[in-house]
Amino acid sequence: MEEVKKEKVKLKETWTVLKKTWPYAKKYKKLLFLYSFVLIIDFLINLITPLLSAKQLLSLNKGLLEKLIFVSTIILFLELLRNIVFYISRKLYFKFYYKMLNDIQRNLTEETLKLDIKEIDAHSSGVFIDRLTKDTENLSDIISMSMFYLSKIITDIGIIGAIFVVSKEMFIYCLITLFIIFWIEKTNANLWFTRSKKNRELNEKNSGLIAEIVRGIRDIKVLNYGTSFIKKVMDKIENANKAQLDLALEQRKYDLISGSMQDISGFLFIILGVILIKTNRLTIDNLIVIYMYQTRIYNLLYSITNFNEQTKRFTLSASRVFEITEGKFKKEKFGKKHLDKIEGNFEFKNVTFGYEKDRKILKNISFKIKANETVAFVGKSGEGKTTIFNLIDRLYKVDSGKITIDGFDINTLDKDSIRDNISIITQSPYIFNFSIKENLKVSKDDATDEEIIEACKIAQLHDYIMTLPDKYDTLVGEGGLTLSGGQRQRLAIARALLKKTEIILFDEATSALDNETQKQVQKAINSMKGEYTILIIAHRLSTVIDADRLLLINKGKVEAEGTHKELLKTSETYKELYEKELE
Numbered sequence: 001m002e003e004v005k006k007e008k009v010k011l012k013e014t015w016t017v018l019k020k021t022w023p024y025a026k027k028y029k030k031l032l033f034l035y036s037f038v039l040i041i042d043f044l045i046n047l048i049t050p051l052l053s054a055k056q057l058l059s060l061n062k063g064l065l066e067k068l069i070f071v072s073t074i075i076l077f078l079e080l081l082r083n084i085v086f087y088i089s090r091k092l093y094f095k096f097y098y099k100m101l102n103d104i105q106r107n108l109t110e111e112t113l114k115l116d117i118k119e120i121d122a123h124s125s126g127v128f129i130d131r132l133t134k135d136t137e138n139l140s141d142i143i144s145m146s147m148f149y150l151s152k153i154i155t156d157i158g159i160i161g162a163i164f165v166v167s168k169e170m171f172i173y174c175l176i177t178l179f180i181i182f183w184i185e186k187t188n189a190n191l192w193f194t195r196s197k198k199n200r201e202l203n204e205k206n207s208g209l210i211a212e213i214v215r216g217i218r219d220i221k222v223l224n225y226g227t228s229f230i231k232k233v234m235d236k237i238e239n240a241n242k243a244q245l246d247l248a249l250e251q252r253k254y255d256l257i258s259g260s261m262q263d264i265s266g267f268l269f270i271i272l273g274v275i276l277i278k279t280n281r282l283t284i285d286n287l288i289v290i291y292m293y294q295t296r297i298y299n300l301l302y303s304i305t306n307f308n309e310q311t312k313r314f315t316l317s318a319s320r321v322f323e324i325t326e327g328k329f330k331k332e333k334f335g336k337k338h339l340d341k342i343e344g345n346f347e348f349k350n351v352t353f354g355y356e357k358d359r360k361i362l363k364n365i366s367f368k369i370k371a372n373e374t375v376a377f378v379g380k381s382g383e384g385k386t387t388i389f390n391l392i393d394r395l396y397k398v399d400s401g402k403i404t405i406d407g408f409d410i411n412t413l414d415k416d417s418i419r420d421n422i423s424i425i426t427q428s429p430y431i432f433n434f435s436i437k438e439n440l441k442v443s444k445d446d447a448t449d450e451e452i453i454e455a456c457k458i459a460q461l462h463d464y465i466m467t468l469p470d471k472y473d474t475l476v477g478e479g480g481l482t483l484s485g486g487q488r489q490r491l492a493i494a495r496a497l498l499k500k501t502e503i504i505l506f507d508e509a510t511s512a513l514d515n516e517t518q519k520q521v522q523k524a525i526n527s528m529k530g531e532y533t534i535l536i537i538a539h540r541l542s543t544v545i546d547a548d549r550l551l552l553i554n555k556g557k558v559e560a561e562g563t564h565k566e567l568l569k570t571s572e573t574y575k576e577l578y579e580k581e582l583e
Helices: 002-062 065-113 117-122 125-166 168-215 217-222 226-278 284-326 385-392 415-419 436-440 449-458 485-499 515-527 564-570 572-582
Strands: 346-353 362-369 374-378 400-405 422-425 503-507 533-537 549-554 557-562
Touching: 002 065, 002 125, 002 284, 065 125, 065 284, 125 168, 125 284, 168 226, 168 284, 226 284, 346 385, 362 385, 362 400, 362 557, 374 385, 385 503, 385 533, 422 485, 436 449, 436 485, 449 485, 549 564, 549 572, 557 564, 557 572, 564 572
Parallel strands: 374 533, 374 549, 422 503, 503 533
Antiparallel strands: 346 362, 346 400, 549 557
């Protein structure tokens, strides 16, 4: 009884995720209709061919050579037609599959980009990589594969019906055999489903580790950390592979039992047939017909088992995909208020925030920034400066207090009001494996060549680009590996300038530049003063002494604020930092 309840729950779960998947498929109903029509033709051919093959053998046995040639000609025609039907069905199947796969992967990518940044922080990249690739493939496969297997099942059920007409005894024997082998295969499929779910979680972690190896290969080499790193990674990979091996061995055991059972049933089929012929309850002709149908009986079992396995794989993959699109993973939430353009006034009112609940980075911090003001945030590392930028760009939500932009609570503004009006240049900008031009267009897709060149000139990058063989069409590799650290930061600066937002945040944006280039970029930043709201985080105080104001952040609070000269007079902490830099 308990087993029946479990099956009902599984069927209900499968039906639920199937309904959620259907919207992706219904856009291509025409392809599905054509695919269904072709499968019906295939169904008819499969139903007729075994019967004709039996007649072929009977004609040969009785010496009816003309009839043999006639039946063989029909079979040839049907087999050629089957090949054409198979080609068309595969063509329709793959068209449908890849169209649906594109839609699912696009939707999942969009939903992944909506995830709360804390969810990204809490999980390895493998969690999302596996779902974007393997799981979406399984999800896309279900509709067309279901139709394929259902057509096979219907065909083979028709054949069993034909056996029932010929011999009731053989029909009962076939049903008993099917039941036994199906029970073995079903037990195997349930085992796969239970263990595969756990194995997928291990594989997600492994995907993340492998991604770490590729991304961090340079540091691994430089630190000569290869042996230790490989040992650490391989321990985890071996655990996952062992789990996969255990599952594979267990399934092979069931394959052995199932295969042996099929061989035994085939032998008993002949014995039963002989008995029925000797007792005049079956003719030799009918036994040959049933024998020709026998392989199709096992095809029915194969189709049902595979359909069951596909359904379980689909349910597992669908549940993992829909965890991202609609449930388990928390999404970013924005307000509904839209501002086409903002002036650039900021205020932090008693803001408290921590990445972890029991460790607060910012503690009841308050300050104001006026539009078109250039303000620098200074202080020791780890005091919360970058965190302030993360909160301004709404990557994280404050634990308490309020942040306002032009007087509006940041939580009431929609995503475009915030992200379209703020550019942030980090100390470790991510450069995509695109060309230089494509990397720049990430911030403004419709940017003209003139705008791109102007932004690169301001960022002191244009002259370098012109020395490259492919100029702006040069590919930069994953993470911008063909560029130096300084070139990557200048590319990120150009990318931000191209966006032309009212607010620009520089988070140690000149830290990887040589002194001469830093001076040039600093001139570019200074030339923007008065036109943009510019916020700068800098450990080198010499780069921000010309800012309108400096805010000294210490222990998550504003300890002091003022101009460089004012702070030298009023803040001992700032004076110590500045004098230490001069040493």
